[in-house]
Amino acid sequence: MNSFWIILFHTYLNKLKSKSFIITTVITVLIVLALTNINNIIGLFDKNGGKENVAVLDETGELYEPFKQQLKTINKDIKLTLYKGSEKEAEKAVEKGDFKGVIQLQFNAEKLPEATFKAMSIADSSLFTDLQTSLQQVKTMLTASKINLAPAQLQKLYEPVSFEKFALEKNAKTEEELNQARGLVYVLLFIIYFAVIMYANMIAMEVATEKSSRVMEILISSVSPIKQMFAKILGIGLLSLTQLAAFLIVGYYSLTKNMETLKDGFFGVYGFKDIPLETIVYAVIFFILGYFLYATLAAFLGSLVSRIEDVQQMITPMTLMVVAGFMIAMFGLGKPDAPFITATSYIPFFTPMIMFLRVGMLTIPAWEAFLGIAILIATIIVLAIFGARVYRGGVLMYGKSNSFKDIKKALQLTKNE
Template sequence: MNKFWTVFNHTFLSKVKAKSFIITTAIFLLFIIVIANLPTIISMFDGDESESKDRIAVLTQEDQLVSTLNERLEVTDETITLEQADFAEEDIETVIREEEYAGVLVIQPSETTIIEPIYYTTENQWETEMLLEQLLQQIKVELATNQAGIDQAIVTDIYQPIPFQTELISKETGVEAKSEEQLSSTRGLVYVILFLLYFAVITYGNMIAMDIANEKTSRVMEILISSSSPTSQMFAKILAIGAVGLSQMSLFLAVGYAVILNKKDELEGGFFEYFGLSDIELSTFIYAIVFFLLGYFLYATMAAMLGSLVSRTEDVQQMMMPVILLIVAAFMIAMFGLSTPNSQLVTISSFIPFFSPMTMFLRVGMVDVGMWEIALSIGILVLSIAILAILAARIYRGGVLMYGTSTSLKDFKKALLLSKK
C-alpha cells in the first residue's frame, strides 16, 4: 500500500508542478476573470464615444414622430437618442461622414405604407436598425387605425399576447412532473456537466496515456515495475491524475464563485437563484457527481490500458483515437438528447456503458426516469468498469514491458501473453 501512495504522490506532484499545468491553469483563471468583468472592460475602451454613437438625427415633416419615438426608446433602449435634424436632405452624406451622428433616419410619407423610413449610416448597426424598424412598424399601425377610425384600445387588445402555459404530466401515477422552470434550470446544469465530462476525458485521459508513454520512453518504467506491481501503478496514476483534474476544476469553480460574489450587488435572491439553480432537485446534483466520477474512471482505465501499449509519446494520439471517438459519439448523442430526451436513441444509449455517463444523466435531469432504470444503468456501468479494470490490469502488466513500435490494437494479444510470464 505504501508503494501505491508513493506512485500516487509522485504522479500528482509532478503534474501539479509542471509548467504546462501552471500556465494552462493561469490562462483559464484569467479567462474567467476577463469574462466576468467583460462589460466593465468594454466600457473602459468605449470612453466618451458612446454618447455620440447613440445620437441619431431624424429628418421628417411630422415633428410628433420624433417625440413619440423617443418616448418608446426610453422604455426599450435608453442608450439611443433621437434629435430633430436641422439640415437639409442633400447634406446627409456630409453629416454622416463627419460622424456628428451615428446615423440619419429619414421618414417620408407613403401612399401605400403610410410612412417610408430610410436609415443612413456608415457602418452596420443591425440592432439599432431592427429596433427602429419595430418601433416604426408600431407607429404605422397606430396611424393606419386612426385613419380607419378604429379605437386604439381595440388594436392594443388585439396585439396583447395570450398567456400561453405548459403543464407537464408525469407518466407515473403519484409522481409530480417537473415544471418548465425546473427543466430550464436542469438543462443548463446538464449542459455544463456534459462539457465537463467531455473536457475531463479528453484532457486527463490523454494525460494518463502520455505519462505512461513518457516513463517507458525514459526507461523509468523498468525501475518502477521492479519496486511496485504494474496494477498498483495503473490505479495510482488514474487516481492521481483524477485528483489533479479535480483540483484544477475546484480552483476554477472557487475563482469563478469569488468573482461572482464580488458582484453581489447584482445578485438577486442569492447565488443559486441568480443562476436559476434553486429549482433543481438535490438528487440531480448527486447524480451529476456519480455519473461524472463513473464516466471518468471508465475512460481513464481505457486510457491507461492503451497508453501502456505504446513506447513513444508520438504514438499516444493514434492509440487514443478509439477513446476519443467514443466520447465524441456520447457527447453528440447527449447534445441531440437535450432537445429530444425521450427519443429511442437516447434511451437505448443510456444503458450502454460508454454512453450512459452522459445520456443517463441527461435523462435523469430532463425526464421522469424510474429508479430501476437508474439502478440498472449504474450497475452496468460499475460492472463494466470492474471488468475493464481487470482486463486493463492484465494488459497494463504486459504492456509496460513492450518496447518498439506499437500503434495497433493487435498488441493486446501480445500484452496479455507477456502478463502471464
C-alpha cells in the first residue's frame, strides 16, 4: 500500500510545483479578482466617472425639460446638456470627445416629438435605447394631453398589471428563492464543467506523458497498473481541490468587499444570501462524483495512447459528453421541471450537472437525488473495474493509437498477463 501513497503524493506534489499549474492558478485568480472588481476597473477607464454626457439640440424649445425628467427615471448616469450652438458645432464637440453624442429634438407634422441621434459610434445600444424610451414617454404624455387625458388617467393607463405567481406544490420555492438558486446553480455548473474538463484532461496527459517517456515500463515492474491509475486519479483530485479552494477563497473575499458595487448587476438579480446548506452539500457531492466518473474514463483512455499528440483525439468523445451535459443544464436553468431535463438527469454522464440543477432549482423528493447519486456511484464502480482492466493492458501498448478498437487489444493483453 505504501507504493500507492508514494505515487499519489508524487503526482500531487509534482503537479503542484509545476510552472503550468502555478501560472494557471495565478491567471485564474487574477480573472476572479477582475470579475469581482469589474465596476471599479471600468471606472478607472471612464474619465466621466460612469456618466455619459449627451448634448441636446432642442429645436422646439419645449421638449428638453420633459425629456430630461423622463430620462432621470430610466438612467441617472446619462447627463443631458442643452447645447446652444449649431448642429455642425455640436458634431465637432462630439468628435473632440466633449460629448458621447448629440440628440436633435424636433416636432413632426402632427406636433409630436421625433429625434436624430449622432455619435462617433452607434455600437452602444443601451444608450440609444434609454434615450429612445425616454422620448417615447414624452410622446405618450403629449398624445394624452391632445386627447384630454388627465395625468391621473394616464398614470392609471400605464400602471403595471398585478400579476402574482403562486406554486401549488408543497414546499415549492418562492420566486426570490428560485433566483438565488439559479445564481448558485449557474456558478457551480461552470465550476463543475471546467473542473471536469481540465482535470480529466490532466490525468490523460499525465498517463500519456509517462508512456511516451518510457517511465511506465519502470513503474509497472514495481507497482500494479491498477494502483497507479487510482493513485493518479486521487492525486490530481487532491490537486483540483487545492486549486478550487484558492479560487473560492479569493473570489468570496473579493465578492464580499465589492458586493455594494455589484448589487445592480448579476448579483443583484441572483442573490447569494441565505444559501441552504443542503444545496451546498449536494454541490460538493455531485462535483466529487462527477470528477471521479470522468477522471476514471480519462485515465484508461490516456493509457491507450503512446504519444501526447494523440491524447486530445482519444478523449474528444468524453469532452463532447461534458459539453452536451453542460448545454442541457443551461437549457434547464429556464425550464428545470421539463420532462427532458428529468429524463437526462438519470443518464450517468449528465447526472453531475443536471441532477444538481434539479436539486438546486426544484423541491424534488429526496429519493430522486439519492437515486441519481446511486446511479453515479454504480457507474463509477463499473467504469473503475472495466477501466482498471483496460488500463492494465493499455499501459503495455505502444505505437500509434488509431481508434477505440485499441480497448479490445488492451483487454486481450490483460488476459494474457
